[in-house]
Amino acid sequence: MPRNAKPGTTRIDLDISVGAKLRFATIHDALGFKTKTETFEAIVYAISTEGKIDPHTLERIERKLDRLTEHLEDFA
Numbered sequence: 922m923p924r925n926a927k928p929g930t931t932r933i934d935l936d937i938s939v940g941a942k943l944r945f946a947t948i949h950d951a952l953g954f955k956t957k958t959e960t961f962e963a964i965v966y967a968i969s970t971e972g973k974i975d976p977h978t979l980e981r982i983e984r985k986l987d988r989l990t991e992h993l994e995d996f997a
Contacts, residue, residue, distance in 0.1 A: 926932060937945075949960040 949957055952960055952963060954960045954963060
């Protein structure tokens with residue numbers, strides 16, 4: 922019986938080595954995303970935009986997101 926899919930999503934099944942699974946778990950922990958899906962999507966996005974977006978632009982976006990997160994934490 923398949924899992925319930927969320928609207929607008931699709932399921933991907935991958936056969937990966939144990940080493941790759943452990944590396945993914947390490948990346949997942951290091952990036953701090955709540956779900957493995959978010960981590961996977963972030964990796965796919967980063968690879969797909971590599972060389973297409975100016976690194977300095979990405980750094981500015983990351984700094985702004987960090988500041989926004991800090992402000993949101995102040996309200997929590």
